[in-house]
Each structure stands twice: as structure tokens, then as C-alpha cells.
Amino acid sequence: MKILSAAQTRQLDHATLQEQGITSVELMERTAQAFTEWFLGQFAAAAAREVLVLCGPGNNGGDGLAVARLLHAAHYAVRVALLPADKQSADWQHNRQRLPAAVPVSTLGPHGALDAPAEGVVIDALFGTGLSRPLAGTAAAVVQQLNQANARVVAIDLPSGLFADATQPANSAVVHARHTVSFGLPKLAFLLPQNAAFVGEWKVLDIGLSPSFIAETATPWQYTDVATMAGALPARPKFSHKGTFGHALLLAGSRGKMGAAVLAAGACLRGGVGLLTAHIPGCGYDIFQVSQPEAMCLTDAQADFISELPELKPYQAVGIGPGLGQAEAGVAVLRQLLEAANKPAEKRPASLHLVIDADALNLLGQHRELLALLPENAVLTPHPKEFERLTGPARDDYHRLDLLRDFAQRHRCLVLLKGAYSCLATPTGELHFNSTGNAGMATGGSGDVLTGLMLALRAHAQLSPFAAARLAVYAHGRAGDLAAAETGQAGLVAGDIVRFIGPALQELARG
């Protein structure tokens, strides 16, 4: 699913009117009906029958007026409060006239009390995608009153004061919504941690916006949802054998961190790899062999950390990083791996597929000259702190996305910035946000599981580098969701994600 800018969203609106031969008032009515239907499902309880709708001067306010009429018709006790303005949009005026006289209407001021219903809901229809500057004056004062009232707020389209696709100045007034209900496509702002307190839980409703305009419009931002991923995993041919699904090598573990190697190996095996060999420090031999009998194991000359690179000929993909530690010997191993990955060899394509995670990323950050050796389409999976070590600090989440995009393009690799909406940057400058996963996965070892699954799918000959990376991220989150349904979020541990990789992949298998 695409994510469009605020400007493109306005064009989409116009394209829909032209294509479908409807008026903007009709589209507003469709929007208000979709919102109202959602609202009735969400707040049917008697406790929410009191509703205050705050309306701005544009079409977001127009949506609010139409919603007020529809909720009044559904027997909610609705009040409307209008933000004073020099002019209102034509569709606003149309819906103002259609508002039944029985709905009380007041005018908002900078000093008056907002009078938010204690047990009810406030609908924020002050500003949406037409916000052209940070809020000031009466609008800012109203938003501050609303936030102080600690009311249950539902924002229409966007929390007022929030830009859809850019950061706003620090300390700007922005509505803190419990729910944000938007239309057509998700907004970039919903996916960034800095906006979590404003957006709350978000939902996108289908209002039949022009599919052809969406298909033709170029954007770097994509949202990987369930429809995108249907059938993403190729079927396993009847006569396949273990050679069909690749032989992967995992370089992982150090004293005290063998669990990372075990988790990554387990995920790689559950990810459907043909063969897995792990190269681990000597101290981990028994631990590893006992806990992952399906994997083969090579031990390093060093007992506590990895100091040497094994012969790479048998492998199509190599994963390095989980639990590796930051011993200086790791730098030489990483350098040799990067140099070797660029050279063609017998059993594998032109370059060896690499997955680089955790301490291997920290070593790259400390020795940035190694970045020049990254082979094309290497997959890097940093969390924000590891990413900062590679690129330096970001001013805010939007700037971090710029750094991410630049980095992936400059080094021609795939970079996954991990988080609640993990973002996969491609060498061509696309940013794909993942939709699966939950806060239960914010637990040690979840990232190691992703590395193992990523390694399995990068060893899979039928998947392109991008298809493998996107599938790994989506399936990892889905496995986490299936696990959380069993364990609850608090009780989820990384090993539970491994257990559900099979069922998650099965959902995505090509029929």
C-alpha cells in the first residue's frame, strides 16, 4: 500500500471527484458516513453518547459538521463548537446549513472553558491535511485546553496541529488523540515514534478513492500490509531437496551471549533453510549442539569469541552479528567476510548474500572504512542506536528517514531500521514500513530471531534480495503477533517468536 504526501492526498481527492463524477460534498458525505459507521462500532456504549465535535474552518471541519449531523440522527447527544475564522470552505458552509437546529452550536475562544464531556467523546475536526503552518492564537489555545482536559479524543483524518508528512517545530500545539481515523491511505506521520502521543491508535477507512491515481502516483513510501504480502513465499516444489533451499552460515555468539546464536539458528531453521552451519566460539559447542541439533556446528580456535572466518565455498548466504561481542578480533573477521563476499565462487551467485546485525553493525560503525566493502544488496538490520553509530545522530524521525534512504542508496544495500514500524530502505530509495509486530517483541533476542529468519530467506534462491528482506520482516512480526495471542505481550520471549515462524510463513505461502 502506498503512502502519499499531503499535497498528493489533495490531488487524490480531486482525481476521485473527476473520475467518479461526484461533487466534493458527496465525497465529504461518504467520508463522514465511513467515520460514523466506525464510531458507532467503537463507542456504542451508553457512556459515550455525549459527543462534542470541534470544527475548524476547512474541509476537516466540514467532515466534523457532517459527522455531527449523522451522530445526532443516531441519537447521540451531540454538541458542536466552531473555531472562529474569516472564511470557511464551501463544503463546510453546505454542511453547516444541513446541521439540524436541535444540535447546540457554540464558538470557541482562547480563554473560555472547552467543556469537554467527562464521560463522552470529543471529535477533533479542527484541521487535517490542509494545515499550512503550526497552530497559533485561538486554535493553539483550544488544543491546549483539550489536551489538559484529558478527554477521550478521536481525530478525524489527522490530530489537529500535526503535519501529515513533515515535522512541526518543537512545542507546537498538537492534539493528543486516543484514536485517529483517516481515509484511503495511511499517513507517514502515523508511523513515526515521535508522533505516537498525538496519533494514538490509528485506523484507515476505505472511501473508494481513485485506484488509478494511486497506482500512477510515485512515492518513496510504502506500507507493507497483509494484501501486499499474500503469496509472498514460493511453494516448495514436490521434488525439492535440502540443496534447493540454500546452505547458510551463521557467525554468532560469544561467552555469555550464546543464546543469541541459538535463537538466530532456530529462526533460520524454522525459516525453511536447506542447511545451516553455525561458526561459534569454543565455549558454545555443547550449548549449541544440544539446543539446535538440526544445525551443523564449527568451533573457533578461541573459546570466548570468534576470531577466524571459515571457508566460505559451501554457502550462499552468511549472517553475522548476533551475540558476537565487540572483541577487536571481530573486525578482521568482518573485513575478510566483506572482501570475500565480493568475489564470485563456485556454488553461489556473483556475490555472497550477507545479513549484518547487532555487534557486527557496531564494529562497522567503529570502522566506517569497511562500509566501502559492503557487497551490493547486503542486508543491514540496525535498531535506531546501531543506526546512529553508522551515520551519526538524527535531528528527528523524519531526518532519520532521510539518513536511512541516503545510506541505502550510497552503499547499494538494504537497510532495515527496526522499531514498531520497521522501515526497509532499498538501494533505489524506497522506504517500506512493516505493519506486523507488537510491543511484546520489545524483549531481548527478538532481533536475533529476525537475523536468523532473514538469513534463511536470503539463502532462498527463488527470492530476490528485496523480496526476501521484506518477507522476513513481515513474517517475523506476524510470528510475534501469533505468539502474543498465546502468551500475552508481557509474557512473550524471543523463543516464542521462533515457534510461530512456521505458522506465519504458512499464511504467506503461495497456493
Ligand SMILES: NC(=O)C1=CN([C@@H]2O[C@H](COP(=O)(O)OP(=O)(O)OC[C@H]3O[C@@H](n4cnc5c(N)ncnc54)[C@H](OP(=O)(O)O)[C@@H]3O)[C@@H](O)[C@H]2O)[C@@H](O)CC1
Ligand atoms: N483528501 C481526501 O481524500 C478527503 C479529504 N477530506 C477532508 O478534508 C480535509 C482537508 O481539508 P482542507 O484542505 O480544507 O484543509 P483543513 O485541514 O480543513 O484546513 C484548511 C483550513 O485551515 C486553515 N489553516 C491551515 N493551517 C492553519 C493554521 N495553522 N492556523 C489557522 N488556520 C489554518 C486554512 O486556511 P489558510 O491556510 O488558507 O490560511 C484553511 O481554511 C482532510 O483532512 C479531510 O478531513 C474529506 O472530506 C474528503 C476526502
Ligand SMILES: Nc1ncnc2c1ncn2[C@@H]1O[C@H](COP(=O)(O)OP(=O)(O)O)[C@@H](O)[C@H]1O
Ligand atoms: N513495539 C514494537 N512493535 C513491533 N515490533 C517491535 C516492537 N519492539 C521491538 N520490535 C521488533 O523486535 C525486534 C527487536 O530487535 P532488537 O532491538 O535488535 O532486539 P535485540 O537486540 O534484543 O534482539 C525488531 O525486529 C523490532 O522491529
Ligand SMILES: [K+]
Ligand atoms: K483533525
